Amino acid sequence: MIHAVLAQATPQEKARWEQIQHPITHTIVDRGHPKAAETDQLTCGNRKFYVQGVDEPGQLGLYTIYYVEERADV
Template sequence: MYLRPGSLFHQFVVERKSLKTMDNGRAKAVFQPTFSVVRGVLSDAKTSEILRWKALQHPVTHTIVQHYGEPAAKEGDRLVHGGRYFYVCGVDNASMLGIFTIYYVEERSDRVE
């Protein structure tokens, strides 16, 4: 891994998805912020990763690598950094020792409230 400007550690706030019933009786997805923060490196997904997740019908655009600590987010959660929103499609505990966790995420500009 080579460090370039902009590829240093970033703080991502974890938001958990929950369903809320609206006045008309329909369910609506709402993201509630948790008190968890993921500190990791954001990078574009490799072509092989994009194709692998596309076969599973999960579009992936980026990967976030968290160094040390237990995974703070799970599938269905949303990671927020500044004005950017990343939806978690998959989590991989790469080392099985809690040293590295890879989040496969999709960046979307349309926000679900």
């Protein structure tokens, strides 16, 4: 289980991820080492988020940023 903060992706983040053909809609910030990997699915109630990328700033295990795409078609 992940206890994290969900936020809309900024236009700059969306553009950066679209350039590598991994569209995102949101970012999720969690405390600690990564608990999910690319292609994993995270859910919050009936909402589904597909992990497009994972970033662990500083590689210190303090925080993890998940770049996700919210999908309702599955």
